[in-house]
Amino acid sequence: MLFTPTVVKNLLKKPATRNYPFVVREGFPMYRGELTINIDDCIFCGSCSRKCPSQCITVDKQAGTWQCDPHACVYCGYCRDACPTKCLDMKDVHRAPMTEKITWIEQGTPPKPKKKKAAAPKKEAEAPVAEAKVEKAEEAKPAKKAAPKKKAAKKK
Amino acid sequence: MATTVIPFGPQHPVLPEPVHLTLKVEDEIVKEAIPALGYVHRGLEKLADIRDYHQMITVCERVCGICSMIHAVCYSQAIEELMDIEIPDRAALLRVIWSELHRTHSHLLWLGLFADAFGFESLFMQFWKIRERIMDINEATTGSRVIVSVNVIGGVRADLSPDQIRWILSEIDIVEKEVRQLQDTIMNDYTVKARTCGVGTLTKEQAYELGAAGPTLRGSGVAQDMRMLGYGGYSQIDFEPIVETSGDCWARSTVRFRECLQSMDLVRQAISKLPEGDIRVKVKGNPPEGEAYARVEQPRGECVYYIKGNGTKHLDRLRIRTPTFANIPPLLAMMPECELADVPVIILSIDPCISCTER
Ligand code: SF4
Ligand code: SF4
Numbered sequence: 464m465l466f467t468p469t470v471v472k473n474l475l476k477k478p479a480t481r482n483y484p485f486v487v488r489e490g491f492p493m494y495r496g497e498l499t500i501n502i503d504d505c506i507f508c509g510s511c512s513r514k515c516p517s518q519c520i521t522v523d524k525q526a527g528t529w530q531c532d533p534h535a536c537v538y539c540g541y542c543r544d545a546c547p548t549k550c551l552d553m554k555d556v557h558r559a560p561m562t563e564k565i566t567w568i569e570q571g572t573p574p575k576p577k578k579k580k581a582a583a584p585k586k587e588a589e590a591p592v593a594e595a596k597v598e599k600a601e602e603a604k605p606a607k608k609a610a611p612k613k614k615a616a617k618k619k
Numbered sequence: 620m621a622t623t624v625i626p627f628g629p630q631h632p633v634l635p636e637p638v639h640l641t642l643k644v645e646d647e648i649v650k651e652a653i654p655a656l657g658y659v660h661r662g663l664e665k666l667a668d669i670r671d672y673h674q675m676i677t678v679c680e681r682v683c684g685i686c687s688m689i690h691a692v693c694y695s696q697a698i699e700e701l702m703d704i705e706i707p708d709r710a711a712l713l714r715v716i717w718s719e720l721h722r723t724h725s726h727l728l729w730l731g732l733f734a735d736a737f738g739f740e741s742l743f744m745q746f747w748k749i750r751e752r753i754m755d756i757n758e759a760t761t762g763s764r765v766i767v768s769v770n771v772i773g774g775v776r777a778d779l780s781p782d783q784i785r786w787i788l789s790e791i792d793i794v795e796k797e798v799r800q801l802q803d804t805i806m807n808d809y810t811v812k813a814r815t816c817g818v819g820t821l822t823k824e825q826a827y828e829l830g831a832a833g834p835t836l837r838g839s840g841v842a843q844d845m846r847m848l849g850y851g852g853y854s855q856i857d858f859e860p861i862v863e864t865s866g867d868c869w870a871r872s873t874v875r876f877r878e879c880l881q882s883m884d885l886v887r888q889a890i891s892k893l894p895e896g897d898i899r900v901k902v903k904g905n906p907p908e909g910e911a912y913a914r915v916e917q918p919r920g921e922c923v924y925y926i927k928g929n930g931t932k933h934l935d936r937l938r939i940r941t942p943t944f945a946n947i948p949p950l951l952a953m954m955p956e957c958e959l960a961d962v963p964v965i966i967l968s969i970d971p972c973i974s975c976t977e978r
Binding site (some may be wrong): 465469470473479490491492493494495514515516517537538539540543544562 | 670673674676677678682739742747748755758759760761762765766768776777800802803804807808903
């Protein structure tokens with residue numbers, strides 16, 4: 464009985480819910496929603512793939528591809544925070560539902576190694592280490608990468 | 620009277636998560652309950668082998684969605700202790716603010732589910748409607764509604780602007796007013812009392828001996844709250860643990876209800892003491908060899924993280940003891956001599972979170 468006043472109030476007020484598919488609430492500006500990349504700014508440094516806790520980003524420096532498994536992404540935003548050129552961004556909307564699993568691949572222009580050496584002679588000390596790491600990673604990657612491509616070919 | 624065995628769960632309308640209880644029943648009176656766990660084991664502790672210690676924070680947050688913030692706080696505290704990192708004051712108090720917001724929304728969620736368990740649908744909806752305001756605060760200030768991902772080792776990732784602080788304070792006032800309007804219903808309503816008073820009683824001695832945690836323990840009259848240890852920013856905030864003495868389902872719901880109001884008070888205190896300054900310190904290197912241990916108070920009770928570092932970026936061992944795990948023996952002690960119809964109410968009264976029990 465003690466709840467009756469609340470019930471009466473609720474009956475007289477406007478509904479507390481939205482007519483959802485027709486009225487959609489705007490996301491708050493900081494909301495971590497759909498991940499987007501501006502591939503032209505990407506320098507294929509691989510920071511995002513190293514930071515990603517769900518390990519869903521693969522960066523190939525030689526081929527200039529940036530690849531993400533959007534279904535594995537947990538929307539933590541660590542990749543966006545780690546990106547040195549700020550080319551990753553998160554929109555304040557949810558990713559649209561999909562009926563099929565996809566691998567999201569972006570093709571960019573890989574940076575030219577010659578230019579880099581000339582432009583940043585200081586970094587040479589670090590470069591061999593970084594490159595060695597990239598090469599090591601590369602050994603494992605082609606196998607993984609070949610698979611989705613083959614699958615895609617079969618589907619077509 | 621012959622004993623009948625009734626299986627309860629693993630899928631039951633009252634519980635969103637799978638837990639199985641074998642109930643031995645004599646004439647609608649439960650004589651014994653035997654639990655079976657392990658339906659959702661996820662092996663999150665083992666993930667420490669393949670995720671580095673920064674990435675483990677996101678894994679720890681996913682041990683339990685509802686107390687995600689506090690899991691992350693506990694894990695970061697353990698790592699910070701091992702690596703000897705001192706976090707800035709502002710970060711410590713920001714962690715308190717978000718932790719208390721999480722506690723409020725967890726308790727409101729639970730109060731709704733509890734009302735649902737004894738069939739009070741409109742009260743359930745009312746609590747969840749109020750909770751939505753807290754979720755909006757989370758979304759606007761951290762970037763996500765439930766899994767806020769705002770902790771990092773060495774501080775927090777997001778800051779509160781003066782505008783946001785003003786908005787939080789005004790929202791909290793509204794939430795408090797709305798919650799207070801329901802006080803009479805959840806504490807004094809005849810139908811609610813009839814379903815909860817004297818149901819699933821746990822005495823003070825039983826609660827203490829069986830190792831109950833959180834509101835289950837405080838509902839039985841033991842004033843134990845990990846926040847009194849003064850970890851993180853809690854050393855700057857004063858409060859008293861909330862205790863009820865009757866030890867039944869009513870006491871546990873009352874403790875949670877009053878903690879809701881207390882949490883909002885703690886948010887105000889933390890905001891009033893929020894200093895200016897950095898929110899994060901840079902962390903370099905890997906955790907050294909050694910062990911660390913952290914305890915925090917979650918909405919459901921005491922949570923313990925044990926970590927063992929070995930000098931690499933991966934941890935040797937991560938061990939999580941969650942409050943529901945501690946509350947299962949007390950739950951079994953509440954069951955004997957209760958009525959079969961009260962079983963769902965008793966199970967919900969400990970606020971079971973099965974995925975965190977099994978990690
Ligand atoms: S948002 Fe998080 S999970 Fe998603 S790609 Fe970035 S780092 Fe990985
Ligand atoms: S961190 Fe940024 S620049 Fe580096 S590979 Fe990722 S998206 Fe490209």
